[in-house]
Amino acid sequence: MTRRHLTTLAALAAVGCGLPDSEYFGKVPAVDDPHTLTWCNSGEPDSLDPAEGQSTTVTPIMYALFDGLLVFGDDGLPVAGLASRWDVAPDQRRVTFHLRPEARWSDGRPLTAYDVAYQLVRVLHPLTASVNADSLDWLKNNLAYLENRARVLVRDAGGLPAGTIVEVTAVDGKPLADWGDTAPPDPNQRTASRALALRDLGADATAAYATVPPRAAVTIVELSGRPATLPSPDARTWAYVHWDHGLGVYGWVPADELDGAPTADHRVRVVPVAAKHVPGKDGAWADLQADAARPRAEVEVTNADLLMLPEVLGIRVVDAQTLVVEASDPTPSIVATGASRAMRPTPRAAVSRHPRTWTAPATIVTSGPMRLAEHAPRDHLTLVRSATYRDPAEVKLDRLTVLSIDEQAASANLYFTGVCDAVAANNIPQSYLAALSTGNHGKPYRDYTVAPYLGTYFAVVNTKRFDNVHLRRALTLALDRSRIAGFLRGGEIGVASYTPGTPIADLTDEDLRTCGVTRTTPGVALVIERGKLCYVPPPGLEFDPDRARAELAQAKAEMGDRFPKEIVYKFNIGFEAHKLVSEYIQAQWQDVLHIGVRLEQQEWQVFLNDTRQLEYQVARLGWIGSAADPEVEFVRIWRCGSPNNRPAWCNPAFDALLDEAAQMTDPAARLAKVRAAEAILVEEAPIIPMFVYTQKNLQRPYVRGLPENLFAQPSLWRAWRDPDWRQRR
């Protein structure tokens, strides 16, 4: 019943019996309309909402539907999008994006800086509970906002002037931490003595799409006319509120209609935030750091003095085309984040009416090169050319059909029979790979390609149980990575280093110069900014049986009775590759180190739970990066106490190097610190790097404009089908 069984059997039936030798996998159909494309996705997208969608099944569709300040170029690196240009402050704590005035939503309305600001506020607001909030963790006061403890003083109080940004420390004399599972009284809660007509900003009450009954509680999210919010269309202040009714609904009302404040009298202790967290505050970085270290006095105010408003965040809208976003600390990726999911604007009017279901074709409003025409969940989506996109020439497709195929064999078979023009990366069963790489007279089919993928496959070692570094090193040194591709058959790049990248041997001459390496240098490298910045991860502990045995002897001597008699290696069920890798590890550790290894397969959720609660010795894991940023995407996760640090490894020197890096404004010097930290990581071996993932792609020879990149990030709207491909071959 598992996917593994299904695909194995399907493969036996489909490929095992042997296919005739030919140049291509399956018949190449004739191209009828060059401007249509059928793409076999690897499953149903989790959500089309940029605040919710996370999986690889949604990103290519989301990027086709929603424009970003920056977008991804053919090489997967960010380029100008909604923003035509930007200015970065020298200390890399602030960026000013200048938006294109011609940007439009699919309903024809202009897309402005206010829309982008709304999206940032929406993603970070506790009521949205967006899974993509993580990617904004550099924005000023993001965490305090997310945890609903950031406030702005709406009037002078406690000796502090109105407008001061503060953090709550205690409510009604009880420290915030002691409130436990109950939420402290929220200053943004309001009631109205008359019914509230929820509507668009400035609209007449008769245009209401929801009516809140008198005395029902609503929560203020925004007020008009503040630094990050829309100006009032009339002389009144408007409030954007949330009403917790059904699946929730948002809307604007004149603020003076909110005449009840049930929580106003509660006493709150607050402390002003450090200068470096104050939006709009500039200063020498050294002074700001010194200020952050100084203690600040708590004062007592009441909820009536406070509101949680978007202006506590580092976001300011200067005018409809100018958006300023600010980080507390120097952030080299501050511009690149403009391309992230979390920063792709969503349509406020549609989201307000149906916060959880607005992405249905009937209600969705989009801003990207394509718009959504049809969505049959778990079957297909139809995207058509958007008439309002800012750069029509960039869009090559009139219609894109995305088939949601979550069974790898079905996906490969649909390609074989000519239904799909291209298949999402890696949506091919493990058992097909051998046939695909030899079907063309012993060579790979011409439409089957393998390329590096920004992901790394490794084992994690529970450092609470295996606290001896020599034992961990021995386990690492006993593995010969060069043999992995031999049994996985997907061209996997076996390396002992950690951060993934492109094999150095495959780099262009320009990239070689940027990375400061020669073609014969072993290992991989990650180009961060073409021609400017590159990261070459420090070499790892390569296969060395003699040294492995020496380390093992030392571990035995040091650990004594605590030396494990047997090692249990855990992995999750359902993927043939995990099983093959685990069997290889078992054989190597037995042959080289003479340690017995027991393999344990677990259901996915049980596996996640066990590895999180340190109920394991050694377990398989992988990590896929979504941006060319070694620090944020790969190295930082191994800090002390980081939520994804499953080995529970904690090294003060490693953390100190990353702390130092975080204060540096020179990108190259900063990368050097990150590299030094990574060197400690691989030497201490809480993780055992095994290989850099590859992406296996099937793409018809007539498909143009869909080049592979390290992120497996296709810009589908730029693709087209060439009817004369045979002549152009």
Next chain:
Amino acid sequence: MLRLIVSRLAGGVAVLAAVATITFLLLHAAPGGPFSRERRLQPAVQRNIEDRYHLHDPLWQQYTRYMGGLARGDLGHSMKRPETVGAIIKRHFPYSLTLGLMAIGFAAVFGTLLGVLAAARKNTWVDYAAMSVALIGISIPSLVLGPIAIRYLALELGWVPAARADGVVGYLAPAAVLGLIYAGTIARLARASMIETLGADYIRTARAKGVSERGVVWRHGLRLGLLPVVSYLGPATAGLISGSFVVEKIFQIPGLGFYFVDSVTSRDYPVLTGLLVFYVGFLVVANLLVDLAYGWLDPRIRHSEPAA
């Protein structure tokens, strides 16, 4: 009759409540949760998401909230997908229903044909061949049959699509694969019953009258010979319509089977509980209908007051 219906429906409601309760408790006791994932979120984000679904409330509160919704006919909102459980069932059940009905149609026609042929040509090569096909249908799982069907019917011959319910043609192969196992059972039932029927006195009379062999088998024998098949079709239909994860997965039919399995692995509490409640409700009603149909077909099993 009315009393029977009322008491069976009341019993059905009790069964539904029990199923919902047991599922709810078992799921919450299982390790992991709907929002545990490989890439862990910031604690604040995790917390806000779990708060949205009231996962921090005491279990009894979550339980009473869920059962309260259920009593009002509200199956809740998926924790993993942007839609309600009701919407999921409404959209995806028709796929399972179509597949199930086509499968049972195939099973009934093909199975009966095999069975009658085998009975009419008892102990000849026709009988052996037909019974071998039935045996294959019963013993080879759809997990194996499905890919073989794809290999030959789709990849080699191109008669059917390799996957997806794209029009009626898309259902042919999966319906045949799914129906074959039932066809095998039906064929064996029909053969045994037909052999018995063909030995009956009235058949001998028909033959003596000079009715052709074809007429004897198809006109006179079939009616009585099919009775066991008809009574088997009731439960089989209910079983088939409730979806087949394996066949739906192999052929990528977007039916409900996927949600059954996926909601277990992703711990989507409302979806799994809702689907179980839906199916149990469906089975309760289906069984009631079958019982009523039996009574209508055969006066001997018509329901009467229980004897004191």
